[in-house]
Amino acid sequence: MNSGKHVAVLMGGWSAEREVSLRSGRACAAALERLGYRTTPIDVGRDIAQVLAGARPQAALNLLHGRPGEDGTIQGVLELLGIAYTHSGVLASALAMHKERAKVVMRAAGVPVPDGIVVSRFEATKRHVLAPPYVIKPVSEGSSVGVFIVTADHAHPPQELTRDDWALGDQVLCEKYIAGKELTCAVMGDQAFGVIEIVPTVKFYDYEAKYAPGGSRHVLPAKLLPDVYQEVRRLAVQAHQALGCRGVSRADFRYDDRMDGTRGLVCLEVNTQPGMTETSLVPELAAFAGVTFDELVRWMVEDASLSR
Numbered sequence: 001m002n003s004g005k006h007v008a009v010l011m012g013g014w015s016a017e018r019e020v021s022l023r024s025g026r027a028c029a030a031a032l033e034r035l036g037y038r039t040t041p042i043d044v045g046r047d048i049a050q051v052l053a054g055a056r057p058q059a060a061l062n063l064l065h066g067r068p069g070e071d072g073t074i075q076g077v078l079e080l081l082g083i084a085y086t087h088s089g090v091l092a093s094a095l096a097m098h099k100e101r102a103k104v105v106m107r108a109a110g111v112p113v114p115d116g117i118v119v120s121r122f123e124a125t126k127r128h129v130l131a132p133p134y135v136i137k138p139v140s141e142g143s144s145v146g147v148f149i150v151t152a153d154h155a156h157p158p159q160e161l162t163r164d165d166w167a168l169g170d171q172v173l174c175e176k177y178i179a180g181k182e183l184t185c186a187v188m189g190d191q192a193f194g195v196i197e198i199v200p201t202v203k204f205y206d207y208e209a210k211y212a213p214g215g216s217r218h219v220l221p222a223k224l225l226p227d228v229y230q231e232v233r234r235l236a237v238q239a240h241q242a243l244g245c246r247g248v249s250r251a252d253f254r255y256d257d258r259m260d261g262t263r264g265l266v267c268l269e270v271n272t273q274p275g276m277t278e279t280s281l282v283p284e285l286a287a288f289a290g291v292t293f294d295e296l297v298r299w300m301v302e303d304a305s306l307s308r
């Protein structure tokens with residue numbers, strides 16, 4: 001099927017998620033080599049346009065997490081160079097990356113999202129902008145990077161937000177904390193996989209818990225009432241479509257099971273470049289659906305196109 005197709009595997013970059021991107025890239029490059037593709041792994045730097053022009057791949061497997069791979073930037077470069085690429089296009093990537101604007105679109109499409117406000121990081125350190133408990137997170141970062149949970153025990157907000165080396169943007173999103181279960185569901189094309197409940201083995205499911213072996217326990221299928229389970233799957237597809245996503249995405253949810261039916265369910269965000277490491281959620285969900293890691297990687301590459 002691939003007949004030696006030349007695929008550039010884009011990984012690394014300079015975001016806060018560089019290391020997990022490198023792991024995703026290495027795993028997928030190995031899969032492509034097993035499948036008989038001609039593979040060029042590229043650790044993305046600011047000269048990426050020249051590197052790609054020299055490599056002349058037929059397709060790019062985008063495994064960059066965070067900026068510039070998840071915010072529409074690399075997608076724009078690939079469009080200009082005429083190189084077919086995986087995952088979402090320029091607009092959907094930029095929209096999904098901006099958590100507050102993504103919430104506006106998802107809410108309009110009928111996807112429940114948590115209430116919140118956007119303030120400067122400096123304002124967020126002066127006073128509690130919401131009644132505790134609440135969550136502070138960068139508006140445009142992923143993988144739980146720079147996230148703080150502020151409880152009633154905190155006399156003041158986290159002062160780390162004012163650090164001189166803070167590199168996660170001057171705007172932060174403050175949202176009401178949703179108690180309950182952490183759920184996630186992946187979409188491939190327009191089909192939802194199953195639902196995982198993520199049970200942290202640490203106090204908070206942060207970046208380290210997400211990517212370190214043993215940092216969390218995954219319950220698949222999630223132990224939910226059938227109507228709740230199916231509603232998560234339906235909403236994952238609805239969010240994917242509302243944002244204009246393509247290829248593979250992953251939607252993250254919180255579910256307050258103290259509320260009746262599905263009323264306690266909210267979508268936190270949609271990840272347009274979900275991780276593809278040995279501990280990542282999408283490969284686990286795919287395997288549960290009978291799709292091997294190599295088959296998943298092949299599907300993404302064969303789905304690559306322009307004008308996504």
